[in-house]
Amino acid sequence: MMGKLLNLLCLLLGLTVAIQLENNQLQFISIGNLAYISLVPFGLFCLRAIALLYDFTRYFRESRPVGRSDATVVKSVFESTKRYCEKYGILNSGSGSAIEIFAHPFLDRDLSDNGWNTGDVVIELEKEFFTSQGIVEKNKVVPGANNDKYFLRSFRHLFADDSEKLRLTLGRTDWVNLVNVKDKLMADEPLRHKIVKSDFKTKNAVPSSFCLHFVCLTKDNEFLALKRNNSTEYHPNAMSVSFEEQVARVDVERGSDFRAENWFQRAICEEVFPLTGFFEKNPAAAWDAVSQYVEFKRIWTGILEEDVGNFSLFGVMKINLSAAELVVKSRALEDEHKTKRDDEGRLYVFRKDDVLDYLQTGRARCRQLYWPEKFEDVTLMHPTSLYRAEWVMACLQA
Numbered sequence: 087m088m089g090k091l092l093n094l095l096c097l098l099l100g101l102t103v104a105i106q107l108e109n110n111q112l113q114f115i116s117i118g119n120l121a122y123i124s125l126v127p128f129g130l131f132c133l134r135a136i137a138l139l140y141d142f143t144r145y146f147r148e149s150r151p152v153g154r155s156d157a158t159v160v161k162s163v164f165e166s167t168k169r170y171c172e173k174y175g176i177l178n179s180g181s182g183s184a185i186e187i188f189a190h191p192f193l194d195r196d197l198s199d200n201g202w203n204t205g206d207v208v209i210e211l212e213k214e215f216f217t218s219q220g221i222v223e224k225n226k227v228v229p230g231a232n233n234d235k236y237f238l239r240s241f242r243h244l245f246a247d248d249s250e251k252l253r254l255t256l257g258r259t260d261w262v263n264l265v266n267v268k269d270k271l272m273a274d275e276p277l278r279h280k281i282v283k284s285d286f287k288t289k290n291a292v293p294s295s296f297c298l299h300f301v302c303l304t305k306d307n308e309f310l311a312l313k314r315n316n317s318t319e320y321h322p323n324a325m326s327v328s329f330e331e332q333v334a335r336v337d338v339e340r341g342s343d344f345r346a347e348n349w350f351q352r353a354i355c356e357e358v359f360p361l362t363g364f365f366e367k368n369p370a371a372a373w374d375a376v377s378q379y380v381e382f383k384r385i386w387t388g389i390l391e392e393d394v395g396n397f398s399l400f401g402v403m404k405i406n407l408s409a410a411e412l413v414v415k416s417r418a419l420e421d422e423h424k425t426k427r428d429d430e431g432r433l434y435v436f437r438k439d440d441v442l443d444y445l446q447t448g449r450a451r452c453r454q455l456y457w458p459e460k461f462e463d464v465t466l467m468h469p470t471s472l473y474r475a476e477w478v479m480a481c482l483q484a
């Protein structure tokens with residue numbers, strides 16, 4: 087925008103200094119005066135060049151100042167993920183079962199502007215409905231409501247565009263087809279590696295559930311963590327230094343202009359704060375109740391969760407509360423709105439040193455959020471949680 091304004095100013099100056107009015111007659115100015123006056127647009131040109139250089143150094147500064155894996159000593163890539171990477175010639179697989187399919191190119195120590203703004207992540211929905219046909223011979227009965235689910239069909243990122251930085255296209259399926267495909271792919275590695283492609287040369291047609299995994303940091307840069315319930319569909323009892331939320335119909339129905347902002351707002355209200363019931367009734371009011379505590383929320387990368395054949399986004403957010411202050415605010419919100427968090431597991435807190443311990447030794451200790459005097463030793467992490475911890479720690483330590 088600054089460059090466009092400077093260009094316009096230069097053009098106007100050029101038109102006004104090339105002629106002058108003398109004795110009510112229009113005359114060209116002398117060559118000497120023209121050369122002297124031309125220093126003005128030349129100076130503006132230099133200012134524009136400086137502005138461009140500033141933008142260049144601002145946006146291209148310290149691109150990935152440290153490698154994600156530099157924070158890690160323990161290498162814990164799944165054997166099946168190694169085989170997938172060998173098959174498709176992928177050199178940097180990530181950790182656990184995570185395979186990075188795209189990433190914002192400018193990730194550095196300034197977490198507040200890393201990655202894409204959630205309002206710049208545009209999501210389009212295709213009308214076609216996808217089933218398990220061709221993957222599963224016959225669907226088994228699956229308990230629970232058969233709600234719509236959405237999976238990643240394709241993506242593209244436009245770094246030079248002024249408004250839309252990341253565009254995602256989703257296909258539609260449902261819970262029954264999703265679970266049947268997931269169970270089949272988890273049990274059949276050759277089939278999973280054959281039909282789930284991470285290069286997206288053609289649109290993905292394998293039903294799954296597009297998920298947002300996000301790290302939540304407190305104002306002290308402690309990591310909020312979730313230990314999953316035994317009843318969760320994906321990775322029960324595993325600890326994760328991040329939260330997750332699948333795209334749901336309520337995100338889609340909040341407006342024709344569907345962006346990741348809608349989705350991330352709901353995730354924060356339901357996973358970090360105890361506003362699940364309130365959000366279902368009034369999403370805008372629920373977000374207004376907690377937005378004052380959110381310092382930033384950004385999208386960093388997209389990954390394939392190889393072990394389940396699922397694609398997901400990786401985001402990072404920060405609250406302006408300590409862990410203890412979050413407990414006080416959460417209890418106040420529960421009393422005021424008579425609501426609660428999603429019942430997916432118990433909340434814990436990892437200090438930065440705790441996360442670093444896990445990255446370096448494969449073991450760590452954390453404390454419960456609501457009962458900070460209670461500690462737990464951790465050896466089992468969610469298969470892609472280590473990948474997210476690596477990225478955030480690498481940037482925090484840069």
